[in-house]
Amino acid sequence: MKPTPLSHGRGWLDAPAAASLHRIDAALGRPLQITSAGRTYQQQQALYEAYLAGHGAFAAKPGTSPHEAGNAIDTDERHITLMQEHGWHRPLSFEPWHFLYRASDDRHRNDPAPATTPKPEQTTEPQEETMKGYSYKYGNKIVHVLFNEVSGFYVRHGGVPAAYNNAIARNWNTGSWPELTKSHDALIKAQCDQIRAGRA
Numbered sequence: 001m002k003p004t005p006l007s008h009g010r011g012w013l014d015a016p017a018a019a020s021l022h023r024i025d026a027a028l029g030r031p032l033q034i035t036s037a038g039r040t041y042q043q044q045q046a047l048y049e050a051y052l053a054g055h056g057a058f059a060a061k062p063g064t065s066p067h068e069a070g071n072a073i074d075t076d077e078r079h080i081t082l083m084q085e086h087g088w089h090r091p092l093s094f095e096p097w098h099f100l101y102r103a104s105d106d107r108h109r110n111d112p113a114p115a116t117t118p119k120p121e122q123t124t125e126p127q128e129e130t131m132k133g134y135s136y137k138y139g140n141k142i143v144h145v146l147f148n149e150v151s152g153f154y155v156r157h158g159g160v161p162a163a164y165n166n167a168i169a170r171n172w173n174t175g176s177w178p179e180l181t182k183s184h185d186a187l188i189k190a191q192c193d194q195i196r197a198g199r200a
C-alpha cells in the first residue's frame with residue numbers, strides 16, 4: 001500500500017485508488033465530495049467501538065475494513081455509472097454511500113492521472129451560501145451541524161430547530177436536514193479541523 005494524499009483536504013487513499021479518484025474529479029470538473037477515505041487502524045477501532053455501543057452506523061472490525069487499505073470511500077454523491085467505469089462499486093446495499101475500488105474493473109487505470117485536480121467552484125456569494133447542514137441523534141437530543149468543506153468552518157448546537165439555519169444550508173435544496181450518524185459527524189469534524197489547520 002502506498003498512502004497518497006487526496007486534494008482539497010479529503011484524506012488519503014492507496015496510490016491506484018487515489019489516481020482513479022483524481023480522474024473522476026477531472027471528469028466531473030470538480031472534486032468529488034468525500035466524507036471518509038483511508039483510515040488508520042485506530043480510527044477504524046474508534047468507529048467499531050462506537051458501533052458496538054450503539055452510537056454509530058455499521059463499522060467493520062479493525063483490520064478488516066477496506067478503508068484501512070486505502071481502497072474505499074464514503075460519499076454522498078451518486079455518480080454510479082462514472083464511478084463503475086473508474087473501478088468503484090457499492091458492495092453493501094445497506095450502505096449506499098460506501099464505494100470500494102477494484103483496479104481490475106477500472107477501464108481508465110492505464111490513463112495518466114491529472115497533474116492537478118479541479119478546484120472547487122469559486123463563488124462571489126457570501127460565505128454562508130456555501131454552508132452545508134445535517135443532524136444526528138445524541139441520546140435524546142438532536143444535534144444540528146453547519147460546516148463548510150472549503151474553509152473548514154464547523155459548528156454544532158442542540159436545542160435549536162433545524163429551520164433556524166435552513167436558510168444558510170442552501171446547497172441541500174430541500175429545506176430539511178439529512179440525518180447522519182455520530183460517527184460520520186466525527187469524521188467530518190476531523191476533516192474540517194485539518195482544513196483549518198492547513199494540514200490537508
